[in-house]
Amino acid sequence: MAASSAGVAAAPRAPGARLAEVARRALGADGARLHEDATALAGDVLLRAAAEGALVVDDAAADSRTAAAPEVLEGAVGAVLAVPLRLDGALLGALAVHGAGPREWSEDDRQVLEDLAAALVAQHQRGDLVDELAASRLRLGLAVGTAGVGAFDLDVRTGVLEWDDRLIDLFGYDPLSFGRRIEDFVARLHPDDRQRVEDAMAEAITTVGGYDEQYRIVLPGGEVRWITARGHVVAEDGVAARLLGAAYDTTDATHAEAGIRRVLESMSAAFYSLDRDWRFTYVNGEAERLLGRRREELLDGVVWELFPATVGSAFDEHYRGVVASGEPTVFEAYYPAPLDRWYEVRVWPDGGGLSVYFLDVTERRAAEERRALVAARADLLARVSTELAATGDPEAAVARLAQLVVPTLADWSVVTLVRDDGRLEDVGSWHADEEARPLVARYAASRLRALDASTSYVHQALESTRPVRIPEPAHASIAALMRPEEEAHRLVGELAPQQATVFPLVARGRTLGVITLFRGADRARATADDLATARQLAERAGVGLDNARLHRQQVRLAEELQRSLLSAPPTPDHLEIAVRYLPAAEAARVGGDWYDAFLQRTGDTVVVIGDVVGHDTAAAAAMGQMRGLLRGIAFHGGESPSLVLAGLDAAMEGLGLDTTATAVVARVEQSPELEAEGLMRLRWSNAGHPPPFLVDPQGDVHQLLARRTDLLLGVLPERGRTEGEAVVERGSTVLLYTDGLVERRDQSLQQGLALLRQVLADLVDLPLEDLLDELLLRLLPADRADDVALLALRLECGARPVPVGGA
Template sequence: MSEAAAAAAVVPASPTAAGQAPGVAVFDGDWTLVSVDQATADLLGRRREELAGRNIWIALPELAGTILHSFLLHARSVGERVTWRGYYPPAGCWLDATAQRAGDHLHVSLRRRVGPVPESRTDAVADEGDRLRFLAEVSESMVSTLDPTKSVATLVDLVVPRLCDWAVVSVLGDDGAPTDAGWGHRDPARADDLELYLRKRVRTAVDDNPMVTALFTGEPIHLQALDPAIIEPAFGGSEEVRAAWERLDAGSITVVPLRARAETFGALGLINGSARPPHSEMEIATAVEVARRASLAIDNARLYGRQLAVAETLQRSLLTPPPQPGDLEIAVRYLPASSTLHVGGDWYDAFQQPDGATLLVIGDVVGHNVDAAAAMGQVRSILRGIAYDRHEEPARVLTRVDAALTGLRIGTLATALIARLEQPPELAGSGRRVLRWSSAGHLPPLLLHGDGRVELLASEPQTLLGAESTAPRSDAVAEVGAGDTLLFYTDGLVEQGRTGIDEGTDRLVAAVRELGPVPVDRLCDALIERIVGPRPEDDVAIVAVRCSAQDGAVQEGGTPAG
C-alpha cells in the first residue's frame, strides 16, 4: 500500500492514568471473547464467567450501537493501533480504549478515565443519544427499498451534510470494475460541478487513489489533506474537469468500505471542504458503523436485482412470442405482481398445430413466486407437448395433461383454458371460424363482435388441473366471424383493486365494449392501463386474437371484406 493509503484513521494514544492497570480483552474473528481479565469485566459490569467464551454482542447486548461498538468495528477493519476516549452510557463512565489487530485476533485494553474530562456528562449523554438516533435512522431508512439505485441515494442523503460536505458511493460491477453508483453535495450550486467531475474524470487504478485502495483492501482510509499528485491523473489534461474539481474545494477525505457477507463490494467516500475540519476519530467510527448498517441493505438490493434479472430471463424463456398466421392478429401480455419477483404462475401460449389450426392457452398456477414459475414451466411444457402431439379436442388434451401431472407427481394446482381456432373446409373463404374450448376452472373468454357487442363465452364449470378428479371434461363451441376479437385473461385482470370476480368481469366487459375494434396490441395495453395500472396486485396474462376478414367474406354489420 502507498504512503497515502497507509494514512488511515489513527488517533494518538491517551496518556496513561497513573496507578491504574488497564483491563485487557481479546476477541477472535467471530467476536468471541477468547480472553478477558477481571478489570475488563468490572468495567463492563459483568462477571468474567459471563463473558469468557461468549460472543460479545450476545454477552453485552447493550453495547450494540454505542460509540464503543463503532470503535471496535473500526479497530477490526484497520491494521494499525487505534485509540478512543469517550463516554460509555451503559457503564456510566468515561473510558480510554486502545485496540490493535494481531492476525485474526483483536486485542483491546480499557481503562476508566480519571481526572478532568473534555465535556460534561450531560453533553456526552446528549451527543451519544443524538448519534444513536442517527444510526437508528440509517437502519430504518436503508431497509425501506430493494431498489439498488434508491438504496445508494438514501445512503448519500443520510451522510450529507451530517458527516461530510459531499459524498460518493462506488460499487464493483459484475466485471469487477468500480462504478460511481451515487453522489451528492450539500451545496446545490456545486452539484453540477460534482457530476461533471465524476462523469468526465479519467478513472485510474493507481495505489494512491483512496477509493480504489479502500475497495481492494477492505480497510478505511483517512487523509487529513489531499495530495494534488493523487488527483492530477483524473483530470486527463482536461481544464474543464480541473476547474470543476477546484470549485469543489476538497480538503480532506475519509473512505469506508462497504462490506457484506465477507466481501467488499463498494466504498463510501466522505469529503470535507477546506472550511470544514478533517473527520475526527469519533466521526470516522460513526462512518464505519453507518457503512456497516448500510452495506447489508445495499447488498440485499443488489442481490435482489440480480435475482430479478435471472427471474425475468426465466420468464421470457417460458413465455414465447405468439405466431402470426396470415388470417389472425395475436397479441400477448404478461405483468408480474408488483410485490414479488418478476415471475409468477400465470402464463399464456399460442401455437399452430400440424393441421393449421391455432391453439390458444391461458392458465394460472397457484402461487406468486419462483416456485410458481417453475411449476408453471412444467405444466406449460407438458400441455404444449401433448396438444401438439396429435389432433384432439381441447377437453381430451386437458384430460391427458391431468393424467401426466398426476403420474409425474408434479404436485401443483392450476386453472387452464385451451381453445382451438379452426376453419373447416365448409367455411373456407367465408371469414367465419369455429372456436372450440375447454376450461379447467378458468375464467371464460370474451368475444368482441364486429358490431361492438361483447359476449361472455361461458361454459360448464370443470375441475382444476392437478385436482386428481375423474370427472369427464367437455368442450364448448362458438362461431367467430370476420373482424371479431377474442380475449383470454387471468384473474389478475378482473380482481385488481380487491374487486370480486363478477364485478371485475363486468368492468372488463365495459372496457372492451368502450375500446371497440382497436388493434389487438392497443387493446391489451389499454386494458392494462385502465384496469391494472403500474402496480399489479396479482399476475396478469392476456391473449387477444383478431380474426381478419378474408376475400369475399362479409363482416358483421354487412360490410364486405377487402
C-alpha cells in the same frame, strides 16, 4: 417606606420641635421640620382638611387638595398624613407628617399620629409639654403599631433607663427588681455580645444618630434569647440627651433564619442573593465552588464586574427581566472560560434584588448531546437502509449517501463506485455549506483523473477492503498525490479538509466502491463512534449495491426463462393472434399465468390461457411443466379441448405434479362448408377459469359459457370434463385472459367482468395489438398484485393452413 419628615401647624401655643421629632420617629421618618408660621401646605390646607376629621394623601401630586401646594410642585412633599388638634371641640390646629415621595399610609400610622395629637392636646391643656410626655407617647405609639414591642428611654446624661412593662418582662425583670439603670440592661447582655452593643450605643450617642442592633440576652434561668433593638438619639441644644427606641424578641425568627442558612449551606445546589445594586449579599458554599471564588471575594461585589462575560448574555437578559417584571424565571446558559460550564438557573425577585439558585448541568448537557448523536447515527443508518430497500435504483440511493452523512458524520463527502468494467466513477457529492457544494461537485468530477492509481488513498481502501485514514492535514496529504496541473489539486486546497477517511463499500467479499468523509479544521476529530457508524453505513451500502448486482442477474435470468416459457404464437392465415404477459413481481418477472397457441396435427389452431396457483418462480416452474404436458397431449392426440384437459389432469396425477391450476383450452375449426359460408367453429373447455369473451362483427359482447365450469386441474382427475361450442362469423374477436385483469382487492370478480365487457365494446374496432394495450391501460392499476396474461383471436376466413406433420 419612603423617607418622611414631620411638621406641626397649630395655634400660637404650638408645642414645638420635640413633638415634631417624636412624630418623625413614631412613623419611621428620617428628618423633621417645625412649621411655626402657617404656610400654604402646613397651614390653610391642613387646617381645612383637619376640620373635616383627617387628611390622608398617599400621592400629593395626584390629589386635588394638595397638588397646587408649592412644596408639592417643588417635589419636596410627596405624601401627607394630618390629624386635627382639638380641645373641648375647638380646633387648635393640625399635626402632620409628610414624605418626600408617594407612600401608602396605614391605619397604624394614622392611629400613632392621633395618639401623639391627643398627647399634644393634653400637654397644651396643661400648658406644659415636657420631654417625658413626648417620650411616653412615643412608646405608646410604637407599642400600638407593633405587637410585642417594648419601648425604652435612656437619659444619656444621668444613665436613667426607662422601660415599659413589655420590655421589663422581656429581659426577665419585674417592676421591683428593675433598677432603671443602664447597668440593668448591660447585666442581661450575653458576654460575647456585650462589648459590641456598648460600642454601638456609644457611637449613636457620639454622632447623635441611629441605633440598630441584634444581640443575645441571658435570662436568670440561663435561657438565651435574641433581641432586636432600634432607636435614635435626641439632642437638646445640640447635645445628646436621650436614646429613644423599641426592642422586640427575634429568637424564633433568628433560629429560623439560622436554619435556612444551614439548609442553604448544606444543599448541593448553589445559591446566592443580589441586592438592587447587583451586589452579592449572600453566597452559599456550593456557589463558592461553582463560581470559583471565595465568599469574601464575592460578598458586596457587583455581579457584572466580578463576572464580565455575563454582560449582554442570557444571564444579563433574564436577571434584568425578572427585576423589571417581578416574575420568576428558569433558563439554561453557558458561561465561557475560566468557568467553561453550562448552568440551569432559577431566578426570583427578592426585595428589589434577586435570589438565584443554579446547578452545573454541563455533564447533563454533554450526555444529552451524546444521546442526540447516538440517535442521529441510528437514524442515519435507518434512513440508509430504508432508501436502499425502497428504491428501484440502489446505485442512485448509494450516490445519495454523500448527502445523508452530512453533517452527522462529516462536513462534506464523495461517493465512488466501481463499474463492471473496473472503472472508478464519483457518483455523488455533498457539502454542509450550500455555497461550497459547487466546489465539491467540481472536485468530484476531476479528482479521479488527477490521482495516481498506484498510490491514492481511494485505491488503498479498494485493495485493502479496510478504512484508510488520511494523514492530517488531509488536504496536504491528498494534494501530494495529485498532479499539480489538474483542477482537483487546486480545489482540495480551497476546500481545505483537515481530516478525511476512506471507507470501502464491501459485500460478500467484493469491493463495490468507497465513500470518503471530510472534516474541516474547525470541527472536532471524528470519535470512535463516528468511525464505527461510518463503517456500518458503508457495509450496508455495499450490501445494497451487491443486491442490485444480484437483482440484475436475476432479472436477466427471469427474462430468459420468460422467453422460453411464453413463445410467440403461430400465424395461421385465417387467424390473427396477439398475446401479452405482465408479471406481478418485478423482482422475478415470471409467475404462474401463461398463454399458448399452436397448431394440432389436424391443422386446427389451439389456444390456451392458464393460471397456476402462486406468483413466484415455483409457480412459473409448475406452469412450464403443465404447459409442456398440455402441448404434447394436444398435438399428438389431436383431441378435443375437453379430452386435452382430462389428459393433462391424469398426467399431473401420474407424474406427481403437486399443484392446482385453472385453464381454458379452445380450438378453432374450419370445415369447407363453414369456410364457404364465412364461418368458423370455436370449441372450448374451461377448468375453473374466468370465461372468455366473444365480440361479434356487430360489436355485441358475449361470454363463452359451457353447460358448467369444470373443477380446477389437479383436484379430481377422474372426473370428466365438458366443453362448449359456438359458430362464429368472420371478423369476430375472442379474448382469453387471467383473473389478474378483472379481480383485485377493491373489486370483485363480477364487477371486473362487467367492466371488461363495457371496455371491450368500446375498443372492438381497434387493431388487435392496440386493443390489448388499451385493455391493460384502462383496467390495470399501477400497483397490481397479480400476474396478467392475455390472448386475443381475430377470425378471418381464408385458405386452411397446412397441418403440421401432414395429417
